[in-house]
Amino acid sequence: MTELSDEQKRDFEAAAFRRLVEHLRERGDVQNIDLMNLVGFCRNCLSNWYREAAEADGVRLSKEESREIIYGMPYAEWQALNQTEASDAKKAEFEAKRPKEH
Numbered sequence: 193m194t195e196l197s198d199e200q201k202r203d204f205e206a207a208a209f210r211r212l213v214e215h216l217r218e219r220g221d222v223q224n225i226d227l228m229n230l231v232g233f234c235r236n237c238l239s240n241w242y243r244e245a246a247e248a249d250g251v252r253l254s255k256e257e258s259r260e261i262i263y264g265m266p267y268a269e270w271q272a273l274n275q276t277e278a279s280d281a282k283k284a285e286f287e288a289k290r291p292k293e294h
Contacts, residue, residue, distance in 0.1 A: 212238075213238065213262055213264075216235055216238075216262075217263070217264045220270070220273065220274035221274070223274075223275065223276060223278065223282075224236060224275075225278045225282050225283070225286055226282070228286055228289070228290075228291075229282060229285045229286055229289060232289070232291060235259075235262050235263060236259065238262050239255070239258040239259040239261065239262040239263075240255075240258070242258045242261060242262060243255065243257075243258035246258070
């Protein structure tokens with residue numbers, strides 16, 4: 193395996209994260225509940241993790257600020273453009289699989 197420096201690892205991880213966020217922005221048709229039910233995290237989780245990382249480095253971000261970074265727009269705007277009502281089946285699946293922090 194190629195030996196990577198810590199700086200290279202950080203840079204590659206950051207690039208992969210940016211690509212993930214870009215992909216999720218392009219796929220507004222994929223609902224957060226679908227992501228949660230399938231993989232156990234969603235855009236809101238990413239925004240929470242982003243905010244936690246910022247705060248660990250001494251940077252205070254509000255929930256809305258970190259969501260706007262991930263969604264690429266204010267959360268309420270994204271909801272109005274993309275969010276649909278989840279079916280009862282999806283809601284039940286979410287409740288059955290709900291992570292402790294949600």
